[in-house]
Amino acid sequence: MPNINTQIRLASRPSGWVTEDNFTTTSEAVPDIGNEQLLVRNIFMSVDPYMRGRMNDVKSYVPAFQIGEVLQAGVVGVVVASRHENYAEGDYVTGMLGWEDFSVSDGTQLRKVNSGSQPLSYHLGILGMPGMTAYVGLHTIAGAKPDDAVFVSAASGAVGSVVGQLAKIHGCQVSGCAGSDEKVALLTESLGYDAAFNYRNSESLPKSIKDVCPKGIDVNFENVGGEIFEAALWSMRDFGRIAMCGMISNYNDEQLQPGPRGMMAIIGRRLKIQGFIVTDHPDACQEYVAKASAWLNDGKLIYHETVADGIENAPTAFIDMLQGRNTGKQIVQLSAV
Numbered sequence: 338m339p340n341i342n343t344q345i346r347l348a349s350r351p352s353g354w355v356t357e358d359n360f361t362t363t364s365e366a367v368p369d370i371g372n373e374q375l376l377v378r379n380i381f382m383s384v385d386p387y388m389r390g391r392m393n394d395v396k397s398y399v400p401a402f403q404i405g406e407v408l409q410a411g412v413v414g415v416v417v418a419s420r421h422e423n424y425a426e427g428d429y430v431t432g433m434l435g436w437e438d439f440s441v442s443d444g445t446q447l448r449k450v451n452s453g454s455q456p457l458s459y460h461l462g463i464l465g466m467p468g469m470t471a472y473v474g475l476h477t478i479a480g481a482k483p484d485d486a487v488f489v490s491a492a493s494g495a496v497g498s499v500v501g502q503l504a505k506i507h508g509c510q511v512s513g514c515a516g517s518d519e520k521v522a523l524l525t526e527s528l529g530y531d532a533a534f535n536y537r538n539s540e541s542l543p544k545s546i547k548d549v550c551p552k553g554i555d556v557n558f559e560n561v562g563g564e565i566f567e568a569a570l571w572s573m574r575d576f577g578r579i580a581m582c583g584m585i586s587n588y589n590d591e592q593l594q595p596g597p598r599g600m601m602a603i604i605g606r607r608l609k610i611q612g613f614i615v616t617d618h619p620d621a622c623q624e625y626v627a628k629a630s631a632w633l634n635d636g637k638l639i640y641h642e643t644v645a646d647g648i649e650n651a652p653t654a655f656i657d658m659l660q661g662r663n664t665g666k667q668i669v670q671l672s673a674v
């Protein structure tokens with residue numbers, strides 16, 4: 338086992354777009370563990386849009402990262418030493434640990450995962466937080482019904498790629514948008530979307546949405562915000578539901594943007610809009626993981642991920658994801674399975 342632990346810390350808070358300068362890489366000896374602690378060799382690490390918010394010094398639903406501290410992330414790893422009664426050497430675990438090769442944990446915020454049935458990385462994506470978010474947003478929040486027309490923004494990403502597949506399993510019509518022709522092809526040719534468009538090429542977002550969703554939208558799964566959200570609002574049908582999942586188009590803004598125009602549609606079309614945070618819905622998440630495992634085994638769900646290599650490339654992977662260079666879930670592989 339290597340005896341050096343490479344870690345990524347927050348060097349400075351971004352103003353606008355995140356850059357590599359906002360991170361610093363440090364190395365220290367792999368730490369010893371105390372009583373009731375375990376040492377995890379991290380194998381896969383997740384980079385997620387919400388981390389951009391944690392780089393700002395503002396109060397939110399998760400605490401801000403602190404300058405100089407090792408950044409936190411969802412991780413899958415293997416226990417390499419344990420003085421904790423619930424964990425043994427060789428156990429595979431997932432939970433919130435650090436942007437680092439090895440993490441010490443007291444076992445809180447960790448759970449064991451089965452290494453046999455699905456690839457370990459899936460616990461950060463389709464069987465982890467992004468997949469759960471897709472299920473909670475579509476079913477618990479938006480109450481999708483068979484035959485509903487569902488529209489998804491950032492449709493080829495970690496959450497969006499699962500939303501579309503879940504909606505198809507549920508008998509919905511599904512359309513969406515993504516940021517390249519290759520991603521659009523993936524949506525319609527592999528992920529089961531009925532129609533999709535490349536928003537970067539669109540001359541009129543409202544028209545493009547109308548083209549892919551001609552009868553209008555019953556359920557808008559909103560991942561992006563800004564102009565795409567505004568355009569979706571124009572296409573909402575009476576009594577439509579909007580699951581406000583994320584607003585990634587705003588995350589790097591230095592100034593707050595004015596809200597979308599056309600808000601009157603919310604009244605005239607009797608729309609229901611609800612924001613949500615996936616961690617508020619543990620029962621639905623558990624229900625989802627059981628269903629998704631079966632659907633993966635049956636081939637009803639498929640999964641795409643983009644994998645960066647090595648802890649030193651985690652900042653680039655994070656920036657790439659914010660800029661749309663990922664397809665499916667962006668993760669970083671830190672060590673061999």
Ligand SMILES: NC(=O)c1ccc[n+]([C@@H]2O[C@H](COP(=O)([O-])OP(=O)(O)OC[C@H]3O[C@@H](n4cnc5c(N)ncnc54)[C@H](OP(=O)(O)O)[C@@H]3O)[C@@H](O)[C@H]2O)c1
Binds near residue numbers: 386514584586658667
């Ligand atoms: N509420 C919750 O509990 C919860 C949980 C997880 C995630 N989320 C939210 O869900 C959304 C998707 O997250 P994810 O993990 O699945 O990320 P992701 O979609 O895998 O990656 C982010 C994607 O956002 C798209 N994007 C970036 N800037 C954009 C812009 N200005 N306009 C349009 N698209 C843009 C890019 O794809 P393109 O190439 O298509 O532009 C990029 O690949 C995020 O808003 C995130 O904050 C919410």
